[in-house]
Amino acid sequence: xxxxxxxxxxxxxxxxxxxxxxxxxxxxxxxxxxxxxxxxxxxxxxxxxxxxxxxxxxxxxxxxxxxxxxxxxxxx
Numbered sequence: 001x002x003x004x005x006x007x008x009x010x011x012x013x014x015x016x017x018x019x020x021x022x023x024x025x026x027x028x029x030x031x032x033x034x035x036x037x038x039x040x041x042x043x044x045x046x047x048x049x050x051x052x053x054x055x056x057x058x059x060x061x062x063x064x065x066x067x068x069x070x071x072x073x074x075x076x
Contacts, residue, residue, distance in 0.1 A: 001063070001067075002024075002031060002033070002060065002063055002064055002067070002069075002071065003022055003024050003033065005059070005060065005063055006022050006033055006035060006056070006060060006073065007020060007022055009056050009059065010022070010035055010037060010045060010056070013041070013044050013045055013052060014037055014038065014041035014044055014045065015038075015040070015041055015044070016037070016038040016040070016041055019036075019037060019038040019041070020035070020036070020037055021035075021036040021037075022034070022035055022036070023036070029068070029069055029070060030069070030070045030071075030072065031064065031069055031070070031071050031072070032071075032072045032074070033060070033071065033072065033073045033074070034074045034076055035073060035074065035075045035076065036076050037075070042075070045075055046075060053073075053075055056073060057071075057073050060073055
């Protein structure tokens, strides 16, 4: 569910939605997501002063709190 949410959010922002790849590593209570996008879409995902990336992280943390988990999202 969390991975699907992250994929949906990232694909809505980029010009190349087919190049969005999410790697998931689950360590029990902490879930680490590595978001990979095309180089030309990196600025759209990060946003001005990192606002888009912060918004994505905030939404992911809110969704994870319902499952009593912590989430880390790395944009690469």
